Amino acid sequence: MPFARPTIRIGVTGLARAGKTAMLTSMAANLLALGAGLPALPALSQRLQGRGIRVSVAPAGADPIPRFDYPAHLAALAADPPRWPARTDAVSLLALDVEIGRAGLAAALPPTAFRLELVDYPGEWLLDLPLLEQGFPTWSAAALARLQGLEIAAPFLGFVQGMPAQAAADETLAATGHALYRALLTRLRDECGLALLQPGRFLMPPPGPAPPWMAFFPLPGRSRLASLLADRYDRYRDSARRELRAPGFGRIDRLVVLADVLGALHAGPAAFADAAAALDAAARALRWSNVAVPAWLAQLVPALGGIRRVAFAAAKSDHVAERQRANLKSLVARLTQTQARGPTAAFALASVRCTEDIVWQLEGHPISAVRGRLIGADRLARSYPGEVPSDPPDAGFWTHPFLSLPDFEPLRLPLGGRGGVPHIRLDELLVFLLEDLLP
Amino acid sequence: MSETRTRPRLEIETQLAPRLEPVPVVLEAPPSTGPGTLTLLGGGVAILVLGLAALGVGNFVAAQFERAAPLGWLTAAVAVAGFGLIAAAIRRELRGLLALRTVDRLRADLADPARARAAARMWVESLSEGATLLPALAAIQDRDATLALLRAGPIATLRARADALGRTAALQIFAVTAAIPWPAFDGLLVAWRGIRLVREVAELHGMRPGLLGTLGLLRRTALSAAGVVATDLAADTLARAALSNPLLQHVAGDVAGAGVAARRMVVLARATALACSPV
Numbered sequence: 001m002p003f004a005r006p007t008i009r010i011g012v013t014g015l016a017r018a019g020k021t022a023m024l025t026s027m028a029a030n031l032l033a034l035g036a037g038l039p040a041l042p043a044l045s046q047r048l049q050g051r052g053i054r055v056s057v058a059p060a061g062a063d064p065i066p067r068f069d070y071p072a073h074l075a076a077l078a079a080d081p082p083r084w085p086a087r088t089d090a091v092s093l094l095a096l097d098v099e100i101g102r103a104g105l106a107a108a109l110p111p112t113a114f115r116l117e118l119v120d121y122p123g124e125w126l127l128d129l130p131l132l133e134q135g136f137p138t139w140s141a142a143a144l145a146r147l148q149g150l151e152i153a154a155p156f157l158g159f160v161q162g163m164p165a166q167a168a169a170d171e172t173l174a175a176t177g178h179a180l181y182r183a184l185l186t187r188l189r190d191e192c193g194l195a196l197l198q199p200g201r202f203l204m205p206p207p208g209p210a211p212p213w214m215a216f217f218p219l220p221g222r223s224r225l226a227s228l229l230a231d232r233y234d235r236y237r238d239s240a241r242r243e244l245r246a247p248g249f250g251r252i253d254r255l256v257v258l259a260d261v262l263g264a265l266h267a268g269p270a271a272f273a274d275a276a277a278a279l280d281a282a283a284r285a286l287r288w289s290n291v292a293v294p295a296w297l298a299q300l301v302p303a304l305g306g307i308r309r310v311a312f313a314a315a316k317s318d319h320v321a322e323r324q325r326a327n328l329k330s331l332v333a334r335l336t337q338t339q340a341r342g343p344t345a346a347f348a349l350a351s352v353r354c355t356e357d358i359v360w361q362l363e364g365h366p367i368s369a370v371r372g373r374l375i376g377a378d379r380l381a382r383s384y385p386g387e388v389p390s391d392p393p394d395a396g397f398w399t400h401p402f403l404s405l406p407d408f409e410p411l412r413l414p415l416g417g418r419g420g421v422p423h424i425r426l427d428e429l430l431v432f433l434l435e436d437l438l439p
Numbered sequence: 440m441s442e443t444r445t446r447p448r449l450e451i452e453t454q455l456a457p458r459l460e461p462v463p464v465v466l467e468a469p470p471s472t473g474p475g476t477l478t479l480l481g482g483g484v485a486i487l488v489l490g491l492a493a494l495g496v497g498n499f500v501a502a503q504f505e506r507a508a509p510l511g512w513l514t515a516a517v518a519v520a521g522f523g524l525i526a527a528a529i530r531r532e533l534r535g536l537l538a539l540r541t542v543d544r545l546r547a548d549l550a551d552p553a554r555a556r557a558a559a560r561m562w563v564e565s566l567s568e569g570a571t572l573l574p575a576l577a578a579i580q581d582r583d584a585t586l587a588l589l590r591a592g593p594i595a596t597l598r599a600r601a602d603a604l605g606r607t608a609a610l611q612i613f614a615v616t617a618a619i620p621w622p623a624f625d626g627l628l629v630a631w632r633g634i635r636l637v638r639e640v641a642e643l644h645g646m647r648p649g650l651l652g653t654l655g656l657l658r659r660t661a662l663s664a665a666g667v668v669a670t671d672l673a674a675d676t677l678a679r680a681a682l683s684n685p686l687l688q689h690v691a692g693d694v695a696g697a698g699v700a701a702r703r704m705v706v707l708a709r710a711t712a713l714a715c716s717p718v
Binding site for chain 1: 445446447448449450451452453454455456458459460461462575578579581582583584586587588591
């Protein structure tokens, strides 16, 4: 009776280049290795207390969401030389069937069975959630305020400031402003490494042709053009709201929000503040997701409760040594403090481990650092990118540089990937996400 | 504070290096629920055999004294010698078992930031070539740096020596199973050599396990073997290096199973080293 088993859907989302695809691949490979009796997830093994676990890839069935191409992504990581999986372009899903044996007198009963669905959800779309509670004038003012002072934004800001106070609701003006704004968002992401870029669907459009109401941009004032853009903005919000109930997001009941915090520390105070604001926006948006269902009803009927557990995780923590990972975890926890409806937790993890910890004598002192093999160089590199602060950094922190993260290649995958993917603390993340399902 | 910070840096090593391997994972044994049925049964049988034998011998010695005092003393001396050897064997077994517990204690201490440095120092001092590492250990205040230093130093050396023992065992297994005309003996030979290899690697780590100690070690090795096999640890490369002799390669064409058994010796050596290692 494969369809009788309950379904648990874990969404993995995150800001750009955080490593969502690598995390889903690693989760699936390590769960499958655990099911084969290999010690791929020690914390989960310990939590199971000797109970048997079987994991298999479930058939795609009739689900409308595209299938996550797990074999191709794992093959890329296991190849020699390895390759990183290609970046996500749309929602995709991988389903695993999990069976956990019982212990004691209940051992004769059938195992606990559930279907675990892992959803690759673009992080850009997550940043649209805060828009649901903002009107067009508020959003326009906030978006334009963030662009002030950025040289790269000069063409768009010039267009907005040059707009007459009584601009007509002209389609050409709307299309031109939209094209300029969209190009600006793309450049801010690719060239400046910024993350809090709204609307997210401008950067990661949903599949299919773009509807006409997508052509809007932030514009202050009460002109007819502003009214037209406000109408389109409202249609956009309606669409995003519908998306919350759609198969891609609506059934997600556990969520992992990934962020490249180390990359933001390197990019400088502006980029870090931007990433922190994006994480904060996501955290606050998730607090009221599915607010239509009262909390008491959500507790009684979990299926109605929307997202029940949220994990905020700093990715690529293998690029700093063990002691610094504790600071990184504290930093993420500080950045995502929120009164969430369900349990939340912060992690510093690496879905695909690339380095080993070393002690490096620097300036006469032994320093905890890491060592990895550079992609394409066939040589090892020692890296000490700098001190990771445990709290949001102050001005003094930025007086010293925080180096960019080298492009290390993944460690060799045990048994060509069948033995799992080397990781850091992914097992603890899975224990948190599945805690209520484990014995 | 910012003035005293070490400047970040990235340094590329000049030599070409192979792809890095993951560190194997050691699974913790599930918590013990007290002695098992077999242990209770074995304990009862041992007490009955030894206890009744002691009573029988006591009666026999008393009877000998009644016959003649010199005969009684001689019988008593034989009895004391015999039971003394049994007691020495039991003491050795218990010491072997306690040595295994020491590894657990060391692991627990090294996992605790407050006790890690002292535990690392104590373990390094117990190693024959540990003195050279003590100054570096004294300079490190950080637990993670301490563990990294141990992994790079004594653990790597012990692992290399365990590999060498595994290669030697692999060569012996390969040569002997190829030469023995009775295939039925192959399994026995591999089992005997495997147990010997486990004891050799344990002695390399400062343990001298007896029968019970070896059994306990085999149980731990089975747990760590899962980690070693999962990580693969270039055992193929090691086995190929061990079997690179042209004559053996020629013989390998005739004895397919010998190559598999030899490869398992290499994995067994690694798994045992992992079971005996505190880090």
